Amino acid sequence: xxxxxxxxxxxxxxxxxxxxxxxxxxxxxxxxxxxxxxxxxxxxxxxxxxxxxxxxxxxxxxxxxxxxxxxxxxxxxxxxxxxxxxxxxxxxxxxxxxxxxxxxxxxxxxxxxxxxxxxxxxxxxxxxxxxxxxxxxxxxxxxxxxxxxxxxxxxxxxxxxxxxxxxxxxxxxxxxx
Numbered sequence: 001x002x003x004x005x006x007x008x009x010x011x012x013x014x015x016x017x018x019x020x021x022x023x024x025x026x027x028x029x030x031x032x033x034x035x036x037x038x039x040x041x042x043x044x045x046x047x048x049x050x051x052x053x054x055x056x057x058x059x060x061x062x063x064x065x066x067x068x069x070x071x072x073x074x075x076x077x078x079x080x081x082x083x084x085x086x087x088x089x090x091x092x093x094x095x096x097x098x099x100x101x102x103x104x105x106x107x108x109x110x111x112x113x114x115x116x117x118x119x120x121x122x123x124x125x126x127x128x129x130x131x132x133x134x135x136x137x138x139x140x141x142x143x144x145x146x147x148x149x150x151x152x153x154x155x156x157x158x159x160x161x162x163x164x165x166x167x168x169x170x171x172x173x174x175x176x177x
Contacts, residue, residue: 035097042096045078046125049092052081053112053129056090059159060135060172066163071177075154083146083174085139088132095122135172136165146174 059070079094101107101116117124139146162171
C-alpha cells in the first residue's frame with residue numbers, strides 16, 4: 001500500500017517538474033524573440049509613415065486648382081507626426097529599438113530625410129519632409145504647429161488648395177475632422 005502511494009506522489013512531482021521546465025523554456029524563447037518582434041513592428045511603422053508621406057506628396061500635387069479638397073486618413077500606431085507649418089515640413093518621430101539608418105547620419109529616402117540617433121536602449125528615428133520650396137503649409141489658415149500622436153482611430157485630414165502666397169508657392173491648408 002505504501003509503494004502505490006509513493007508511486008502516485010512521484011508521478012505528481014515529475015509532472016510539476018516537467019511543467020516548470022516547459023515554462024522556463026517558453027520564457028527563454030520569449031526573452032529572445034520579443035525584442036526582435038518589437039524591432040520588426042517598429043520597422044513596419046516607419047515604412048508605413050514613409051508611404052503616408054509619399055501619399056501626402058501625391059495629394060498635394062493632385063489638388064492643383066485653388067479650392068480643390070481631398071480627405072486623407074492618417075493612422076498613427078506609434079510615434080508622433082508634426083505638421084510644422086512655420087517651416088513648411090512634416091516631421092515624424094519615434095523612439096524605436098530598430099536602427100533605421102546609420103546612427104548620427106542623415107540619409108535621403110526619395111524626398112524624405114531620415115536620421116537615427118542612439119539614445120541608450122532605444123534609437124530616436126526622425127523622418128522629415130521639407131516642402132518650403134514648393135508649398136506654403138498652413139493649419140486652419142494659420143502658421144501653427146499641429147502634432148498628431150498615436151491613436152486607435154485614424155485621423156481624417158482635409159487638405160485644401162487655397163491659391164498662392166506672395167512668393168508664388170501653393171498654399172496648402174489642412175484641418176482635421
